[in-house]
Amino acid sequence: MPTPMSVEITRTEKINQLFQAHSLDTQGADRNFVNRFHTSLPKIQGLFQELYGVHEEAESQLIELLRSLILGYQAREESLRERDQEKAAEGNWFLSQNLAGMSLYVDRFAGSLKTMPSKLPHLQDLGVNFLHLMPLFESPQGESDGGYAVSNFRKVDPRFGTLEELIALRKTMHDQGMYLMLDIVLNHTSHLHDWAMKAKAGDQEYQNYYYTYENRWIPNEFEQAMPEIFPESAPGNFTWNEEMKRWVMTVFHNYQWDLNFSNPKVLQAMVETMLFYANLGVDLLRIDAPAFIWKQTGTSCQNLPQAHTLLRLIKQCVQVATPGMALLGEAIVAPKDIMNYFGTGDFVAQECDFAYNATQMALQWDMLASGDTHVMLQAQADILRKPYGTSWITYTRCHDDIGLGYEDASIAHTGKDPYLHRKFLKEYYSYSGDQWMSPARGALFSSNPKTGDARISGTLASLCGLEKALFEGNGAAIEQSIQKILLMQAHSIFLGGLPMLFYGDEVGYTNDYRYQQDPSKSYDNRWMHRPMLDWEKVNRRKTEGTVEFQLFEGTKKLLAIRKSHDLFADLSNVSWMTPHNRHIAGLIRRKGEERRYCLFNFSDQPAGLTWYAFREQGESATQLFDSWTQTSYTVGPDHEHLVLEPYGFRILEPR
Ligand code: GLC
Secondary structure, three states: OOOHHHHHHHHHHHHHHHHHHOOOOOOOOOHHHHHHHHHHHHHHHHHHHHHHOOOOOHHHHHHHHHHHHHHHHHOOOHHHHHHHHHHHHHOOHHHOOOOOEEEEOHHHHHOOOOOHHHHHHHHHHHOOOEEEEOOOEEOOOOOOHHHOOOOEEEEEOOOOOOHHHHHHHHHHHHHOOOEEEEEEEOOEEEOOOHHHHHHHOOOHHHHOOEOEEOOOHHHHHHHOOOOOOEOOOEOOOEEEEOOOOEEEEOOOOOOEEEEOOOOHHHHHHHHHHHHHHHHHOOOEEEEEOHHHOOOOOOOOOOOOHHHHHHHHHHHHHHHHHOOOOEEEEEOOOOHHHHHHHHOOHHHOOOOOOEEEOHHHHHHHHHHHHHOOOHHHHHOHHHHOOOOOOOEEEEOOOOOOOEOOOOOHHHHHOOOOOHHHHHHHHHHHHEOOOOOOOOOOOEEEEEEEOOOOEEEEEOOHHHHOOHHHHHHHOOHHHHHHHHHHHHHHHHHHHOOOOEEEEEOOHHHOOOOOHHHHHOOOOOOOHHHHHOOOOOHHHHHHHHOOOOHHHHHHHHHHHHHHHHHOOHHHOOOOOEEEOOOOOOOEEEEEEEEOOEEEEEEEEOOOOOEEEEOHHHHOOOOOOOEEEEOOOOEEEEOOOOOOEEEEOOOOEEEEEEO
16 A cells, blocks of 8 residues: 555656656746646645545546646647637636627527628627537437537537538637637537447446446436436436446436546546637637536435536636636526535635526516516525626526526515415416416426426517517507517626627517427427527618617617626626615616616516615715616605616616
8 A cells, every 4th residue: 555655756756757748848838837737736636536536546547637638738729828828917807898798509590600700790790799609519410409418529510510610710709809608518428429329339438437227226216316307308317228228317318318427537538528629719618517417326416515526626627728718607506506606615716717697597587577676686695695706697598498496585585475476477478378468478398297396488589578569569569578678688788797698689589489390399398499590580680660670779789888887897896776666676886986876677667766775875976877878867855766667777877
C-alpha cells in the first residue's frame, strides 16, 4: 500500500511527464494555461477524490482526465484563446446588458446551417446578438426528442448541414459581435450511440457506461423513489433491452439511455466532448438536465450532492482548458434547489455561471392568469439569493413546457389553496374546446394521473390570447393580446439576467398543430410551440400596422432600452417594491445613485400605484420619465396614483 505521501509524489511526477509528453512550454507560450492548471489542480483533485476516491482506477483516470485538459487546450485555435483573454480582461463578460439572446432550431428557423447567415440581419435588427442553436448533433429521426437523444456528439446531423458549416457560422457570428450557445446532452445518449450499440452487443466495458441490470431487483429499488418525467409517453425509468437482455435506465424516453457518471471514464469522455464544443467556439454551454446526472437508490435521483460535485469538477476543467466558455445548468427545479447550481460553501459562483430562472418564468404566467403578484413576491426570498457573478437566463417560455414547480408554501401564504390554484392555472391555459372565458390556447403536457401534476404547452402568443383573437377576428382582443405579449417580454427582459427570446415570438407565432399528423412527434405536444418559420409572415414585420410589425418593433424597443444603461447588467441589483396594488409588480434596478422602476400591471383592468410607493424608496425626484411611452410624470401626493392601463408597463427613470 503506498502512503498518501508517495501517491502525491508519483502524481506530481506523472503530471510533469504529462507536460513533457505534450511538449508544453511551461515558462513560455503555455504559461497562462499552466498557471490555470496549477491553480485549479487542488480543487480538481479534491472533487475527483470525492466522487471516485474508492474507484479502483481512480488514480489512472485522474491522470487521463488531466491529459484531456491538456489536449483540449492544445486544440484551441489562437483566435479563441485571444477571445478567452478578452473575456477575462472584461471580467464576468456575461453579465452585460449588451447581451440579448434567442433560442432557435436552425432547420425550423432558417432551413439549414448554410442559410443561417442570411437570417442574421433579422436578429441583429431586433437587437439579438446571442444565439442558442437547439441541438445540432446527430440524432435518430423519429427518436430524437428534438435533438436531445444524441447518437454522435461530434457529427452535425445532415439535416442541418456539416460541422464545417457550423464553424463557419460561428466565425461569421463572432466577426459580427455575436455569441454562440450550444447544448451538451450530458445525462444520456441515444440508444443508437456507439457506446450503446457496443453495450447491446455485449461489451461489458460499455455496459458500464450506462445503468444496466440483468433483473428487476435494483430497478425496482430505484423506482420506489424516482418520479416519472414523461409519465404519458414514457412511463417508468427503466427499459428492457432484448438485444442486451438487460434492463437499462431511461429516465426520459425509452430511447434515451442514462449515462453512468459513477464510472470515471464516462466523465472523461464527456469532458472531452465539452472541450470539443468549446473549441468549436461556443461561448455558453447549456448543460442539459444536470439535476439528473447522479443516481442513487432510495433517492429521487435528482439534485444529489454528487451531481453538484460533478458540475464543480466540470467547471474547473473548463476553466483550465477553455476558460472563455461559460456554463449554463439547465436545472428546472424547485426554487430552494436551484440556488445550489450556482455553487455553495467554498464553491459559491464556481459551479454553473447561469441557470434558468424557471421559477420566475412560471410565476409570470401565474400573474398573467390571476392578475395577482402575491405568489410571485412570496417566491423572491429564494430567487434573490443568487450570488454575485452568476446570472439567470430570463424568458417567457422556451422549447419545453411551462412547469408550475414553485413551492406550495408560496401559494398558501397568499391565502390560496395550492391544489385549487394550480388547477385554475392549468384550466386557464389549456383549451379543451368547450372552454369558459379564458383567452389562452394551450394544452396540458405530461399529465400524471397518479400525482395530478401537469405542465403547459403553447406559444407565447397563443397563451396570451392572440390565437383566439385572430380566429374570432376580434380587433380589441388582438390589441389586448399584443399588449400582454409585450408585457411578458418586458417583464423577462428587465428582470435581471440574460433575456432569451424564443424564435417566432418576435412576430407572434401561434400554435402549430401539424405535429399531430407526424407520428414521430404526435406523442409530444411541445411541438405545437416549435414553429416552422414562414419568412413571408416574418417579413410582414416590415409592414406598419400588422401584428408582426407591432410585436417586432415593440420587442426591439424593449431590448434597446435595456442596452441603453448598464444598471440593466446583472449586477445582483434587483429588488421589488412594496405591493401597494396587488396587480402591479414593481421591480427596481439600481447602480450607485441611479435607479429604474419597472412596473408591470398584470390585471385586465387599469391599476393605480400610489406615488408614495416611490417616496418610500427614498425617491426625491419630482419627475419620472418612462422610456417605453416616452412620457414624463410628475410625482403627486400620496393619495394620488400613477395609473397603468390593462396589461400596461412602465420603465421609469427619476429626473
Ligand atoms: C431537457 C430539454 C428537453 C429534453 C430533456 C431530455 O430538459 O430541454 O427538451 O426533453 O432535457 O434531454
